[in-house]
Amino acid sequence: MTHDTSPIHRTIELPDELLVGAIDTHIHSGPWLKSCPGRLDPFQIAEQAKQAGMRAVVFYDHTFGNSAGTSWMVRRSVPGIDVYGGIILTTNFGGMNPRAVKTALHYGDGAKFVHFGTHCTYHMASREGSYVDGKPVPFKDLYPKFAEQELARAIRIPLDGPVPGELEEILGLVAGHPDVYLNTGHISPGEVMRLAELAERFGIRKMIVAHPARAWLSTAQQKDLSARGFFLEGSVSDWLFHRGLPRTNYYVEREYADEIAGIANEPQFQGVVQWASQLREVGLANVVLGTDYGIGSCPAPREGMRLLISTLLDLQFSLAEIELLTRRNPARLLGLE
Template sequence: MADTTTNYPMIVPLPEMSAARKAEVADLLVGAIDLHCHSGPAAMPRILGHTEAFRMAEEAGFKALLYKDHYYVGMPHCAVLKDIYPDSKVELFSGVALNNASGGINPHAVDHAIKLGGKIVWFPTFAAKNHIEAYAAKSFPKTAKPMLPPIPLTVLDANGKLTDDTKQICDLIAEGDIILAGGHLHVSELFILFEEAKKRGVKKMMVNHPSYIIGCSDEDIRGLVALGAYMEHSICMFIPGRAKQHETEDLIHMMEVAGVDRTILGSDLGLTQAPKPVDGYRMIVSDLLDHQVSKADIRKITSANAAGLLGLAA
């Protein structure tokens, strides 16, 4: 996320809530699903590890947690945790991000991830040409140790057509019936990618943080939803912390544009100078209640819609 300020502690605490509000929020988070948990170990600095993120989700009654790392698949971590805590009711998932560390837009990496039980493929994030160009003149949070500079990635060839590797990846995603996530590709690439993916039988498509780096207008959101995509909004961008970019009213507006049935909240938390993931959910749910968003709608965007993408009962 954008490093917009450093005027926050390493971990942003949960603000005080009344006993009644705590109970109300706690009830709404039973069955929640986080499709965007950035716990560690990771090359990027993180404020909690996979085990703590899992235990916090378990204590809050979450239905599922999906680990996202920009550089490695997380399915082995999920398997180890489930071996250690076999009685846990929280489902654990992960996938693969198609950055340079995974070979870029690499069908072999996708095939491997699916065979390991991966539930999502993120197209390039930090290595996306769009991301690199967006941060060419401004800073972006650094990895804990310096890494090789990224090679810019795009799903398009020199003629503006989808590459053969991208098409093969769409076929693999369709066959595996898993989620195709747009990563940090520009919205202009997403339309081309999602249109072809739909033709090839991909049924689960998601735009990550459409208001950040992707470049989505309201019209773009409507167009992508018409193709069958879900809009995943990063909680970290609407609550206190260094990644905050919007107010709750902005989230509500984008929910109205896409429709509640096509909106998902993912924490995108684990980064420094921000709340922990479950606390992020508590904050945004409380804010949405303050703004008179119905409990039914909150359950859809925190649980039911994501459950459908993971093939879980709502």
């Protein structure tokens, strides 16, 4: 896509006008742990999005993992906006658990996505930690119990060799539901590339590379994945989040509040200009943008989407590009067009 540099006549109302029809594919809707409450409840999130004229929202629950039930209740209670949920594989429910996926696909309106985990992937669990005497120390080195229990059961995608039975069954389930998309979760670059290969082998129609996983990839790898038809996720939290602020939004234990490996603490997530420049270099054809908001100390998701659109305007994205990133590509991912 050619970058249109012609000036846009910007009004105060323009971001709100561009919010009409937008889709936020990444909202942490809750419920949340008591130690890390959300900004709004799921019904309020959907109602605000509806009032703004948004087309759809997609709910995440990365603690217990199943937002398909939440989305079903909200869809019934807040008509006039599409609300979707899915399943995030978590160690709370056995990690790589085909039975959980099978159930989620038939629960409520059915899971719209299957996601390979956030804090409980091996890639994340092996990197999260705390500062000790000013130096970052991973939990696995700081707490033997964490290494023995949490790291040992963390979710991994094998980089080569045979496909484990549980993973094979999950991929087969997703392939058998063409309206469902696969989300890589917070896995390593090598795991992303292997999962892309497996998705092609199993005939999975749609897969999106989660925004932290995308940022860990090289630009060349992102270009390759986009050329092969995979979606790439970007989010507001990539560049507007709290750096170094410990949160217990997955583990109940206060000592497991990550300070060093969270999204906002990585060098890849330092500044919106660099973020936007890389997306342009990769190409916008398969990029999907959302907020990753919902946490109590961030703006409400609706305002996060407005902030995203305003920032894209500041960065000289054209109206057509903003529509592509916040409406058309998300709609393709969700099977709405």
